[in-house]
Amino acid sequence: MIEYLPNILFFILLLTSSCLFFRNLNRIRRNIFLGKDLDRNDQRSLRWKNMIRVALGQSKMVSRPIAGTLHVIVYVGFILINIELLEIILDGLTGKHRLFAPYLGSIYSFLIAVFEVLAFLVLVAVFFFWTRRNVLKIKRFLKDEMKGWPKLDADIILYFEVVLMLLFLSMNATDSILQDLDPTNYIKAGSFPISQFIAPLFEGISIENLRILERSFWWIHISGIFIFMNYLYYSKHLHILLAFPNTFYANLNSKGKFKVDVNIKNEVQSMMDPSFLIPEGKNTVPDKFGASDVFDLNWVQLMNAYSCTECGRCTSVCPANITGKKLSPRKIMMDTRDRLEEVGENLNSNKGVFKLDQKQLLNDYVSPEELWACTSCNACVEACPIEIDPLSIIMDMRQYLVMEQSAAPAELNSMMGNIENNGAPWPFSNQDRLQWADE
Amino acid sequence: MLNVPTLAKLQAEGKKPNVVFWVGCAGSFDDRAKKITKAFVKILNQTGTSFAVLGAEETCTGDPAKRAGNEFLFQMQALQNITTLNSYDVTKIVTTCPHCFNTLKNEYPELGGNYNVMHHTQFLKQLLKEETLTIEGGKFKGKRITFHDPCYLGRANNVYEAPRELIQKLDAELVEMKSCKSKGLCCGAGGAQMFKDAEAGDKEVNIERTEEALKTKPDIIAAACPFCNTMMTDGIKNKAQEGNTQVMDVAELIATANDL
Numbered sequence: 001m002i003e004y005l006p007n008i009l010f011f012i013l014l015l016t017s018s019c020l021f022f023r024n025l026n027r028i029r030r031n032i033f034l035g036k037d038l039d040r041n042d043q044r045s046l047r048w049k050n051m052i053r054v055a056l057g058q059s060k061m062v063s064r065p066i067a068g069t070l071h072v073i074v075y076v077g078f079i080l081i082n083i084e085l086l087e088i089i090l091d092g093l094t095g096k097h098r099l100f101a102p103y104l105g106s107i108y109s110f111l112i113a114v115f116e117v118l119a120f121l122v123l124v125a126v127f128f129f130w131t132r133r134n135v136l137k138i139k140r141f142l143k144d145e146m147k148g149w150p151k152l153d154a155d156i157i158l159y160f161e162v163v164l165m166l167l168f169l170s171m172n173a174t175d176s177i178l179q180d181l182d183p184t185n186y187i188k189a190g191s192f193p194i195s196q197f198i199a200p201l202f203e204g205i206s207i208e209n210l211r212i213l214e215r216s217f218w219w220i221h222i223s224g225i226f227i228f229m230n231y232l233y234y235s236k237h238l239h240i241l242l243a244f245p246n247t248f249y250a251n252l253n254s255k256g257k258f259k260v261d262v263n264i265k266n267e268v269q270s271m272m273d274p275s276f277l278i279p280e281g282k283n284t285v286p287d288k289f290g291a292s293d294v295f296d297l298n299w300v301q302l303m304n305a306y307s308c309t310e311c312g313r314c315t316s317v318c319p320a321n322i323t324g325k326k327l328s329p330r331k332i333m334m335d336t337r338d339r340l341e342e343v344g345e346n347l348n349s350n351k352g353v354f355k356l357d358q359k360q361l362l363n364d365y366v367s368p369e370e371l372w373a374c375t376s377c378n379a380c381v382e383a384c385p386i387e388i389d390p391l392s393i394i395m396d397m398r399q400y401l402v403m404e405q406s407a408a409p410a411e412l413n414s415m416m417g418n419i420e421n422n423g424a425p426w427p428f429s430n431q432d433r434l435q436w437a438d439e
Numbered sequence: 440m441l442n443v444p445t446l447a448k449l450q451a452e453g454k455k456p457n458v459v460f461w462v463g464c465a466g467s468f469d470d471r472a473k474k475i476t477k478a479f480v481k482i483l484n485q486t487g488t489s490f491a492v493l494g495a496e497e498t499c500t501g502d503p504a505k506r507a508g509n510e511f512l513f514q515m516q517a518l519q520n521i522t523t524l525n526s527y528d529v530t531k532i533v534t535t536c537p538h539c540f541n542t543l544k545n546e547y548p549e550l551g552g553n554y555n556v557m558h559h560t561q562f563l564k565q566l567l568k569e570e571t572l573t574i575e576g577g578k579f580k581g582k583r584i585t586f587h588d589p590c591y592l593g594r595a596n597n598v599y600e601a602p603r604e605l606i607q608k609l610d611a612e613l614v615e616m617k618s619c620k621s622k623g624l625c626c627g628a629g630g631a632q633m634f635k636d637a638e639a640g641d642k643e644v645n646i647e648r649t650e651e652a653l654k655t656k657p658d659i660i661a662a663a664c665p666f667c668n669t670m671m672t673d674g675i676k677n678k679a680q681e682g683n684t685q686v687m688d689v690a691e692l693i694a695t696a697n698d699l
Binding site for chain 2: 063253254255256257258260261262264265268269271272289290317319320322323324325326327369372373374375376377378379381382383395398399400401402403408409411412415416419420423424425426428430431432433434435436437439
């Protein structure tokens with residue numbers, strides 16, 4: 001029985017961390033669906049293609065070649081090393097070391113070599129990422145909204161990756177030595193182009209101690225992965241999962257096409273023409289125009305908020321932000337997520353029923369000053385590597401300010417007054433529209 | 440003398456134009472933009488294009504109201520315009536304003552207004568392709584021209600090449616700014632910003648964009664939007680570069696090249 005203790009322990013660890021992970025994932029799902037309905041199930045083949053190109057193919061990442069290339073390395077490393085993770089988990093459950101080796105033969109050696117090279121490249125890429133954030137101090141990583149936890153969060157993720165890769169390589173290094181010293185327990189398999197350089201560190205250590213070391217690395221590595229998996233929920237790193245649905249359900253229309261609320265068409269028509277009768281059952285004016293809180297946004301906008309990695313490409317191209325205004329599209333996404341998580345916590349502690357908290361996204365998180373600085377130029381939407389749409393949130397909140405609170409800046413009120421009275425944003429008579437032809 | 444028939448007049452004569460020229464509020468009332476309107480009409484007249492304007496029957500598309508958040512006012516404008524356009528059985532529209540272009544093209548269909556909408560640079564490119572329009576290169580030979588992408592033409596509707604193809608016909612040197620095409624920087628006018636003061640910051644957006652444009656050492660900054668034109672012209676004045684750099688619409692470039 002005692003010989004199975006590690007397997008049982010591992011099983012418990014796997015089960016606990018998976019349960020935690022799926023519980024948290026479920027909470028995210030619940031929070032996302034607090035948003036309004038939006039049908040994005042049309043053009044499915046185009047959506048699949050878009051997801052494959054943008055999320056799987058990283059097509060938008062590489063528009064910035066340095067960050068893009070580094071990211072592709074970490075991304076490919078992450079995906080491929082996860083294949084090895086399958087073997088590591090089976091090792092934990094069955095106690096059988098290098099389970100796939102006998103079936104794969106020389107391909108196995110090749111794969112292990114590839115994983116090692118990738119692990120090394122990931123380390124190099126992570127080093128550059130860390131340098132960009134902490135030494136080169138690239139501007140977009142140092143904006144106001146990045147102070148405190150967001151900065152720490154970004155660094156923690158990098159440290160996680162370093163530790164995991166080093167453990168993976170150390171595990172292989174000790175394993176490769178044991179393959180020679182202890183062939184009954186450690187079958188000869190794999191090739192170790194990178195860890196061979198670490199191996200000398202472990203030479204001269206007794207077989208007993210090497211076994212302990214190898215198992216320790218193995219346990220810390222897999223535990224680290226489980227911790228990281230559960231850290232995701234608290235971090236900005238959910239994009240590794242959500243980038244896929246996020247690009248699948250992205251807006252496929254022209255970026256200039258803003259949402260047209262066809263529900264109010266009848267109401268508008270009856271206002272313009274008193275003889276127009278609203279067809280029965282067709283008067284569907286919403287209870288509230290626009291958005292003042294996360295409940296007023298649609299589920300895709302809320303998923304956008306969870307998907308955001310806070311890379312700040314949006315903010316770095318925002319004309320308002322570049323010229324020193326308060327608006328930062330990244331902050332809009334971070335605020336939306338923070339408010340949504342606050343609502344989520346509220347639900348968790350009140351048995352799933354939202355208890356009014358006298359707070360909302362508008363004012364408590366996002367100020368009107370930020371919203372009015374937007375030029376609706378779509379640069380943020382274009383820049384996002386996973387097609388997040390901060391502009392749609394800004395526009396929904398503007399709509400709330402104008403239609404529910406009549407809180408537009410005074411100049412915009414006079415512009416709108418002009419349109420209403422004489423059909424142009426300036427106070428000219430509509431009868432003079434053709435005067436230019438005679439001038 | 441410009442020949443600018445209205446739809447009402449043509450209808451009274453029992454005629455129907457091939458295309459409606461949507462002039463837009465800026466093109467009708469703004470002194471700088473009126474010059475663009477006239478330049479475009481001169482080209483339409485020269486090429487013998489069958490067109491008409493709505494004149495006093497045209498009214499704001501509702502774009503600035505919509506971007507400011509007033510969906511109601513937007514729809515009032517839209518429904519009014521759609522009623523007018525549909526009463527004339529309009530099928531094809533060309534406009535010199537990317538904001539009108541975007542709204543008519545993308546936001547009117549759901550409200551019952553379905554038209555084939557073109558920006559004037561697309562329209563002129565088509566005339567060029569049909570060989571109805573020829574562009575004389577001489578006047579701009581050797582000049583450096585940089586093109587400022589209007590957000591509502593470029594990013595919003597993926598039209599990047601039409602204006603560039605036209606500029607290239609001028610025998611001029613087309614130089615690109617650091618951020619151009621899908622990465623083009625806004626002039627600062629969109630989203631109803633044109634009609635209000637900017638929020639507190641270190642700089643005006645149009646100054647930032649003008650500085651980018653001036654880095655290409657251009658003789659001419661080509662624009663394709665009346666609002667961008669205003670913003671860039673103001674920027675050039677602010678930088679006291681009026682003597683060296685002109686801001687011109689693509690239609691004005693072609694009208695000038697063709698001595699119209």
